[in-house]
Amino acid sequence: MSQPGRRLGVDVGSVRVGVALSDPGGLLATPLVTLRRDERDGSDLRQLAELVVEYEVVEVVVGLPRTLAGREGPAAAAARQYVELLAGHLSVPIQMSDERLSTVVATRALRERGVRGRKQRSVIDQAAAVEILQGWLDSRRTVGGG
Structure with missing residues (x-):
């Protein structure tokens, strides 16, 4: 259903x-x-646009922060605004994916591996992006996507 190729996961912070x-x-x-x-x-x-070209990315997945109740607040509005800006720089599709708890899960995983403090701050955003992208990839497979 979806085309083969690399995807880029993006966790947008302030x-x-x-x-x-x-x-x-x-x-x-x-x-x-x-x-x-x-x-x-x-x-x-x-x-980000340069990374899309460099890695021959076919699709970008941006985290959409929702509240635990599933509602969209100011953080979701900021993410949607970022996607609008990003779309002007890319020639590939952009998907938004629910990222509830991605940073919490990433923080816990890093802590369990003994990564703390300043070192944790430097990689937490990448770890959250991994959670967002992996969740999206997994959901596409279980739904019969790619």
């Missing part, structure tokens, strides 16, 4: 943007990079 990449078969998401968010010059948007 300061940083975590990025994860899937394998070409769409089975496994791995951490890629954390970008500094720059609303003034949009350099993070350009860097």
Whole structure:
């Protein structure tokens, strides 16, 4: 149903943007990079566009932060606005995926591996992007997607 190829997972924060990449078969998401968010010059948007080209990405998956009750608040509105800006830089489709608890799950996983403090902050955004992308990939497989 969906085309084969790499997907890019994106966790949008107010300061940083975590990025994860899937394998070409769409089975496994791995951490890629954390970008500094720059609303003034949009350099993070350009860097994402460069990653899409460099890794021959066929689709981008951006986390949509919802409340535990499933509602969209200010964080979801900010993510949707980011996707609108990002769409102007990309020639591939962008999907939004529910990211409830992705940062919580990522933080717990890092803590269990003994990654704490400053080191944890430097990779938490990538880990959250992995959670977002892996959840999306898994849901596509179980629903009979790709």
